[in-house]
Amino acid sequence: MAEIFNDRSVLSKNYVPAKLITRDAEIEEVLWLIQPMLSRGDPKNALIYGKSGTGKTVVTRYALDEMNRRIQAKKTNIVSVFINCGDTKTTPQILMRIMEKIAPETPMPKGLATSEYYRKLWDAVNMQHTSLIVVFDEINHLSDYNILYVLSRAGENQYINFENTIGIIGLSNNLFFSEHLEPRIISSLSPHNMVFPPYTADQLIKILADRAVLAFQPDVLDVDVVPLCAALSAQEHGDARKALILLDNAGAMAERGNAATVTEFHVRDGYEKMAHDCVVDMVATLPLQSKLVLYSIIELTAIEKHPTTGQIEERYRTVCEHAQFPVMSRTTISKLVSELETIGFVNAPIVNRGRRGRTRKITLQVDVERVKATLLADPIVGCI
Ligand code: ADP
Ligand code: MG
Numbered sequence: 001m002a003e004i005f006n007d008r009s010v011l012s013k014n015y016v017p018a019k020l021i022t023r024d025a026e027i028e029e030v031l032w033l034i035q036p037m038l039s040r041g042d043p044k045n046a047l048i049y050g051k052s053g054t055g056k057t058v059v060t061r062y063a064l065d066e067m068n069r070r071i072q073a074k075k076t077n078i079v080s081v082f083i084n085c086g087d088t089k090t091t092p093q094i095l096m097r098i099m100e101k102i103a104p105e106t107p108m109p110k111g112l113a114t115s116e117y118y119r120k121l122w123d124a125v126n127m128q129h130t131s132l133i134v135v136f137d138e139i140n141h142l143s144d145y146n147i148l149y150v151l152s153r154a155g156e157n158q159y160i161n162f163e164n165t166i167g168i169i170g171l172s173n174n175l176f177f178s179e180h181l182e183p184r185i186i187s188s189l190s191p192h193n194m195v196f197p198p199y200t201a202d203q204l205i206k207i208l209a210d211r212a213v214l215a216f217q218p219d220v221l222d223v224d225v226v227p228l229c230a231a232l233s234a235q236e237h238g239d240a241r242k243a244l245i246l247l248d249n250a251g252a253m254a255e256r257g258n259a260a261t262v263t264e265f266h267v268r269d270g271y272e273k274m275a276h277d278c279v280v281d282m283v284a285t286l287p288l289q290s291k292l293v294l295y296s297i298i299e300l301t302a303i304e305k306h307p308t309t310g311q312i313e314e315r316y317r318t319v320c321e322h323a324q325f326p327v328m329s330r331t332t333i334s335k336l337v338s339e340l341e342t343i344g345f346v347n348a349p350i351v352n353r354g355r356r357g358r359t360r361k362i363t364l365q366v367d368v369e370r371v372k373a374t375l376l377a378d379p380i381v382g383c384i
Pocket of ligand 1: 012013014015016017019020021022023050051052053054055056057058059207240241244
C-alpha cells in the first residue's frame with residue numbers, strides 16, 4: 001500500500017507550529033501590551049476579536065512564549081496563565097488554576113467562598129512579588145464576568161502591592177462580545193481592541209504548504225491540492241483550522257482509496273465529509289425537545305413528503321407519550337420548527353389553505369438516514 005502521511009500530528013489541532021505565517025504584526029502588538037511589565041510598568045489589557053480559525057489562540061500563545069524568554073533573561077517575576085474558558089469557567093476554578101501556577105504548595109480546597117480564593121491569590125501575589133498575565137481564551141464562556149472587574153481593579157483597590165500588576169487579555173470569536181459586559185467592567189478593563197482578519201486564500205496556501213512538507217510523504221500531493229483546500233476554506237470565512245482539517249481529510253480519503261497520490265477529488269470528498277461531520281455535530285447537540293420534533297418530522301416524512309405543522313404536532317404527541325415525556329405546547333413546537341428552519345434542517349414556508357386557515361408545509365433539507373442515525377444514538381430518543 002502506498003503511504004500518504006509522514007506525520008499526521010502536524011495537522012492536528014494541538015500542534016503548535018514552530019513559526020507563524022503572516023501574523024508578525026499581531027504578535028508584536030500582543031508583546032507591546034505586556035512588554036512594559038519587564039521594566040515594572042503597567043501592562044495594557046486587551047480584547048482580541050476574530051472569527052474562529054483566524055489565529056487568536058496560536059498568536060497569543062506564541063507571544064507569551066516569546067515574553068517568557070524575555071522574562072527569563074531579565075529574571076523578573078512575571079507569570080502568565082492561559083485559561084480556556086470552555087472548560088475552566090467559574091471564578092473558583094480560574095483562581096485555582098492561577099494558584100497552581102504561582103503557589104502550587106498552597107492548599108486550595110474546593111467549596112470555599114469566592115472571596116476566600118481571592119484572598120489566597122492576593123496573599124500569594126504579595127508574598128512572592130509576582131505580576132500576572134492572565135489570558136481568557138473563549139472569554140464569552142466565562143460564567144461570571146465580574147472576575148475581569150476584580151482582577152483589573154486589584155491594584156487600585158490595594159488588594160495587591162503597587163509594584164505588582166495584572167494584565168488581562170481576552171480572546172473572542174464573537175465580534176460583539178463586549179456588548180455583554182457591564183459598563184463598569186469595560187471601564188475598569190479599558191481594553192485595547194484588536195481584530196484578526198480572516199485569512200486570504202494566499203495566506204492559507206502558505207500555512208498549509210508549511211505543514212504539508214512535514215505531514216505528507218514526499219511527492220504525494222498533487223500541485224492543486226493545497227491551493228484548492230485554501231480556496232475552499234477562504235470562502236468559509238478564512239478559517240485556518242478548517243483548512244487544516246480539510247487537508248487532513250483529503251489525505252485520509254486518498255489513503256482509504258489506496259491511492260498513490262492525493263488529488264483534487266480527494267479534497268472534494270474531504271470537503272463533503274466536513275459538511276457531514278458538521279451536521280452530525282449539530283444534531284447531536286440539539287436540545288432534547290428539538291430532537292423529538294426533528295425525529296417526528298423524519299418519521300412522518302416517510303409517509304407524507306411535505307407534512308403540515310398540525311400533522312407534526314400529532315406525531316410529536318404520540319412520540320412524547322410513548323417516551324412518557326412532557327408534551328410542549330403548540331406555540332413551543334412551532335418555535336422549535338422555526339429554529340430547525342433557521343439552522344437549515346427544514347424548509348417551512350407558510351401556505352394559505354383558504355377557509356382552512358394557514359399552515360406550514362415542512363420539507364426536510366438534510367440527509368434523512370444520517371440524521372436519523374445520529375438522533376437514535378441519543379439514549380432517550382433511541383428508546384422510542
Ligand atoms: P482561533 O483561536 O482564532 O480560533 P487558532 O489560533 O486556534 O484560531 O488557529 C487555528 C489553527 O490554525 C491552529 O491549528 C493553528 O495552529 C493554525 N494557524 C492559525 N494561524 C496560523 C498562522 N498564522 N500560521 C500557522 N498556523 C496557523
Ligand atoms: Mg481559539
